[in-house]
Amino acid sequence: MIYVGRKPTMSYVLAVITSLTRSNAKEVTLKARGQAITTAVNVAEITRRRFMKELKVKTIDIGTEEMPPREGESRTRNVSTIEITLRR
């Protein structure tokens, strides 16, 4: 599982490529929350269009996670998530 956050998109692309080529794994899953959802989709698209053309999107799941309140607030927040599994 690769957690996609605020690093540059290309560092996650590299993580996907490394994960698939180093370990002989057939699959890798990207997981992201909130604004990083767009980054996760970009990572999947850039990896399979530019670098590993045989890569397929196996599954995409979306969900919601309850997050603790921000400092100074009292209510939990709901944040959307995405999980994209790529298979070669």
Added chain:
Amino acid sequence: MIYVGRKPTMSYVLAVITSLTRSNAKEVTLKARGQAITTAVNVAEITRRRFMKELKVKTIDIGTEEMPPREGESRTRNVSTIEITLRR
């Protein structure tokens, strides 16, 4: 098809609910590009968790579209897209 852009999330949630209840349609598809991808996921999650609990995610597709260059630039840009189809 509902195109998700920069309006408030709730206006798209309302569009989904209206589309499904007014027309007796069984399905509605959300489409978004770039940063609006996160909004589209939020719309799907909020609609099915808060308002229409019988709604299921039927399919999610991601892709890439070539966009014309920005003003003052010469190269086309690749932008990621998402299509989320909800079914009741």
